Amino acid sequence: MKSQLPLFPESASSVAPQVDALFYAWSVISLFFTALIAVLIIYFMARYRRRHEDEVGLPERAPIWLEIGWSAIPLMIALAMFAWGTQVFVKLYRPPADAVTYYGVGKQWMWKFQHPTGQREINTLHVPVGQAIQMKLASEDVIHSFFVPAFRVKQDAVPGRYTSVWFRATKPGTYHLFCTEYCGGEHSKMIGSVVVLEPSQYEAWLAGGGTGQTMTLSGAELYQQLACQTCHGEDGSGTGMAGMAPRAPRLAGLYNTQVTLADGRTLVADESYLRESIVNPMAKVTAGWQPIMPTFQGQVTEEQLTQLISYIQKLPGDGAPETAISAVKDQAP
Ligand code: CUA
Numbered sequence: 488m489k490s491q492l493p494l495f496p497e498s499a500s501s502v503a504p505q506v507d508a509l510f511y512a513w514s515v516i517s518l519f520f521t522a523l524i525a526v527l528i529i530y531f532m533a534r535y536r537r538r539h540e541d542e543v544g545l546p547e548r549a550p551i552w553l554e555i556g557w558s559a560i561p562l563m564i565a566l567a568m569f570a571w572g573t574q575v576f577v578k579l580y581r582p583p584a585d586a587v588t589y590y591g592v593g594k595q596w597m598w599k600f601q602h603p604t605g606q607r608e609i610n611t612l613h614v615p616v617g618q619a620i621q622m623k624l625a626s627e628d629v630i631h632s633f634f635v636p637a638f639r640v641k642q643d644a645v646p647g648r649y650t651s652v653w654f655r656a657t658k659p660g661t662y663h664l665f666c667t668e669y670c671g672g673e674h675s676k677m678i679g680s681v682v683v684l685e686p687s688q689y690e691a692w693l694a695g696g697g698t699g700q701t702m703t704l705s706g707a708e709l710y711q712q713l714a715c716q717t718c719h720g721e722d723g724s725g726t727g728m729a730g731m732a733p734r735a736p737r738l739a740g741l742y743n744t745q746v747t748l749a750d751g752r753t754l755v756a757d758e759s760y761l762r763e764s765i766v767n768p769m770a771k772v773t774a775g776w777q778p779i780m781p782t783f784q785g786q787v788t789e790e791q792l793t794q795l796i797s798y799i800q801k802l803p804g805d806g807a808p809e810t811a812i813s814a815v816k817d818q819a820p
Pocket of ligand 1: 630666670671674675677742
């Protein structure tokens with residue numbers, strides 16, 4: 488951000504050099520062929536121009552090796568570019584194992600962020616340098632798009648489901664954050680910044696961030712407020728209320744496992760599935776259960792949904808002696 492009109496954005500994430508290398512290589516290849524074809528057109532125009540009034544063109548047959556060559560070589564170049572691009576794409580969208588999940592919600596016209604430790608911010612996101620961060624995105628209204636040019640990452644925030652992108656910032660600083668999907672009248676004002684801090688500074692920032700209730704703990708409280716335990720059990724075990732037949736499937740250990748639906752389909756219980764099952768429970772009913780769950784559409788905000796899901800993800804699996812909420816409270820910093 489030194490010059491007012493930089494030719495290229497700053498490079499401040501672990502994937503940025505790879506994205507740049509790919510971009511430069513493609514630019515050079517494209518420019519080379521554009522120039523080559525332009526020069527040949529001009530040369531052939533001059534070389535094979537009509538010299539006399541009565542000149543007639545002759546059918547020309549290119550040698551077979553030439554025809555194979557100009558088909559096979561560009562094909563191989565295109566395939567190599569495809570393979571290289573795919574490799575960078577996969578790297579961009581598959582977070583490493585040490586990634587920590589942050590949540591971002593797009594809303595006309597602002598970005599709302601929540602840290603794993605519970606702190607919230609609007610239009611500014613503080614992150615520690617060197618830490619892999621997975622940004623899970625949702626939208627409260629229309630499609631927005633999370634774009635940090637210095638990190639070379641961009642991902643749409645789509646209503647009704649979760650999308651994700653990740654980055655590892657490599658140097659402290661303040662970087663632009665944009666919404667890059669036209670989302671209404673003040674789209675161009677839906678901007679902010681990502682502040683990359685040294686880990687110790689980040690810790691200090693978190694400590695000063697006030698209400699450090701973790702997302703999971705907020706989710707645990709919501710679980711009780713919304714009376715989820717009435718059917719899904721106090722600890723998410725699916726046992727329901729004491730002395731009554733179970734009415735709802737087990738939630739503990741459910742996250743990222745395979746679920747069979749009433750119509751025979753199977754799917755993985757990811758965030759989007761959990762979210763849909765809260766706001767629209769009839770959409771995908773688990774096999775063996777009655778479709779009796781009420782919808783919570785309109786009763787919980789996008790942020791509360793992410794908190795509930797964060798809680799469901801952390802519900803202890805089999806044989807947990809204590810209730811899930813006390814277990815989660817123990818984990819809280
Ligand atoms: Cu949000 Cu454009």
